Amino acid sequence: MSKFPVKVLLVEDSPVVLAILKKLLAATSEIEVVGTASNGQEALDKIPELQPNVICTDLHMRKMDGLEFTKQVMAKHPLPILVISSSVQESDTNTIFQLLQAGAIDVFPKPAMGTPSEYDRIKQELITKIKVLSGVSVFTKPLKQPVLSISAPPLVQGRILGSHGGLSSIRMVAVGASTGGPQALQKLFSHLPSHFPAPVICTQHISEGFLHGLVSWIATECQVKVKIAQDGEIPSPGTIYFAPEKCHLEFSSLGKFTLNRATGVVDGHCPSVTVMFKSAAQFYSKGIMGVLLTGMGRDGASGMQAIAQAGGITIAQDEASSIVFGMPKEAIALGAVQHILPIQSIAPFVLSRVFVR
Numbered sequence: 001m002s003k004f005p006v007k008v009l010l011v012e013d014s015p016v017v018l019a020i021l022k023k024l025l026a027a028t029s030e031i032e033v034v035g036t037a038s039n040g041q042e043a044l045d046k047i048p049e050l051q052p053n054v055i056c057t058d059l060h061m062r063k064m065d066g067l068e069f070t071k072q073v074m075a076k077h078p079l080p081i082l083v084i085s086s087s088v089q090e091s092d093t094n095t096i097f098q099l100l101q102a103g104a105i106d107v108f109p110k111p112a113m114g115t116p117s118e119y120d121r122i123k124q125e126l127i128t129k130i131k132v133l134s135g136v137s138v139f140t141k142p143l144k145q146p147v148l149s150i151s152a153p154p155l156v157q158g159r160i161l162g163s164h165g166g167l168s169s170i171r172m173v174a175v176g177a178s179t180g181g182p183q184a185l186q187k188l189f190s191h192l193p194s195h196f197p198a199p200v201i202c203t204q205h206i207s208e209g210f211l212h213g214l215v216s217w218i219a220t221e222c223q224v225k226v227k228i229a230q231d232g233e234i235p236s237p238g239t240i241y242f243a244p245e246k247c248h249l250e251f252s253s254l255g256k257f258t259l260n261r262a263t264g265v266v267d268g269h270c271p272s273v274t275v276m277f278k279s280a281a282q283f284y285s286k287g288i289m290g291v292l293l294t295g296m297g298r299d300g301a302s303g304m305q306a307i308a309q310a311g312g313i314t315i316a317q318d319e320a321s322s323i324v325f326g327m328p329k330e331a332i333a334l335g336a337v338q339h340i341l342p343i344q345s346i347a348p349f350v351l352s353r354v355f356v357r
Contacts, residue, residue, distance in 0.1 A: 005032040006134040009052035011043040011069065012036070012084070013061045020111050021056065021084070024123045031130055038062075040069025047077045053134045058110070059085040059095060067099055074103035074141040080133040086110040096210070097217035100182050103141050105133050105323060109209050125207070132179060132296050136323055170313070170354050171287035172235070173198055174280045176273030176303070178205040178295025180323025182214055184343050185293070186221050189240060191347035194223040198354060199235035201280065203243040203273045205295065211245050231259040243271035250279035267299035273327070277303025286311030289353065291346060292331050294322035301330035308336045313353060315339045315346060 008031055012018045018036055025031045035050040037043035041064040043055070055073065059066040070081055081104040085096060096107060106129055111122050177184055181204045192200070206214055211228065219226035222240070229241040229249055234256050241257070243249035248260040248271050258279075266272035273292070277300060280288050290307040292300045294317055308314045314337050316328035321342040331337050341349055 004030040006030060006130060007032055007034045007051065007053045008130060009034060009043060009046065009050055009055045010036045011038075011040065011055060011057040011061070011066075013038045013058060017058075017110055021126075024111060024126055025130070027123055028127050031127060040064030040066065040072070043069060044072055044076070047073070047079070052079065054080050054082065054130050056082045056084050056108075056130070057104075059083060059099070067095055067102060070099050070102040070104050071141075071143060074138070075143045078103070078138045078140045080105050080136045080138055082129055082133055083107045084110055096213055097182060097186075101186070103138065105136055105138070106179055106207075107210050108207050129179075132324060136180075169287055170198055170289050172280055172284045173200045173289045173291065173350060173354070174277055174307070175200060175202040175291045175293065176204075176277065176295070176300040176327065177202070177293035178269075178273075178297065178299065178324070178327060180294035181205065182217075183323070184317065184321075185218060187343050188291070188293070188347050188350075189218055189224070189226070190221045191351070192222065192224050192240075193351075194238060196224050196238045196354070198237055200224070200240040201229070201235065201243070201249060201276060202240060203249060203271045203276045205269055205299070208245055211242065215242050229257045229259070231257060233257045243276060246270055248272055248275040248279075250275060251283040253283075255283055267302075268297050269299050272303075273300035274303035278306045281306040281310040281312060284310075284312070288312035289315070289350065291315045291317075291350070292328050292337070293317045293343070294324055295327040296324045297326050298330040300327045301334050301336065304331040305334050305336035308338065313338060315341060315349065317346065318342050 010021055010033055022033055025033055034052055035046050037046055039061040057066045057069055083099050083104050215226055215228055225239040228244050248263055250258045250260050252258050267274050277290055288307055290304050292304055304314050316331050316337040318340050319325040
């Protein structure tokens with residue numbers, strides 16, 4: 001974790017928004033705004049002198065926008081980047097999440113002056129995100145990336161269930177993620193074939209207003225269907241269902257989705273990975289596979305334990321490939337994880353357990 005105060009560079013072309021951001025961050029002595037810039041090129045020129053720990057950038061700017069700026073930063077001065085944008089419209093969906101592919105760590109809605117309670121909530125969320133990002137290690141991403149094959153990666157070494165071609169007893173795959181999750185989910189879900197024989201459910205912690213954009217972006221990267229779960233819906237094979245905003249995703253006794261708005265925050269979140277995992281474990285028993293990806297905190301840890309105790313398969317992303325090794329680490333500490341894998345090996349492993357030979 002970086003030493004405090006965390007040095008932040010704000011890249012924003014609106015003087016009003018810039019003033020709001022500076023006021024929000026001035027509320028803590030643990031963050032220092034060391035500089036501002038109105039576009040990506042100006043910010044790029046200032047980085048060597050200011051030496052920030054974290055960069056907060058807008059998407060739409062003159063001269064150099066947020067996407068090109070992120071690419072340039074990750075190639076020349078790799079630093080944790082938080083995208084602060086109001087661009088949640090469908091036309092901007094791919095661009096927002098292309099920023100994450102380019103190396104940005106997380107997204108946050110552009111703040112506006114609201115009620116005092118809303119202001120305090122936004123302030124605390126923004127401060128927390130920046131402090132988390134200050135402890136993230138990022139790596140150089142060359143501007144010209146090699147062309148990668150779109151075929152699925154080779155199966156990881158390990159015993160494959162069964163001795164004849166067919167399907168395993170896995171009837172549901174449940175995935176949880178937080179900080180760094182969109183990038184990890186893209187790497188995992190893009191390798192699932194259109195004939196994937198089980199439904200997939202997913203709870204991703206993401207700032208309010210960005211879920212629809214995330215789902216739309218993931219859908220463009222996948223062969224399977226991707227949608228937000230609906231109350232009373234029966235999950236179908238070959239489809240990824242995301243938990244809606246402000247609702248825990250659970251199952252009824254008949255296996256239909258139940259959107260729980262009454263329970264409130266669990267493990268610091270709503271929707272909660274733990275709530276989803278526990279409900280899936282109760283209904284599917286040993287037919288459930290749980291996957292816990294990168295993220296801050298402990299959400300999902302006790303849920304993974306429930307899956308393991310029900311006889312299901314549990315997988316956690318390893319520390320080296322996690323942007324934040326919080327949730328997986330907590331699950332491992334509970335003894336709830338059977339397989340610890342780098343993100344690039346999780347999809348092959350899942351396929352090896354769902355399609356048996």
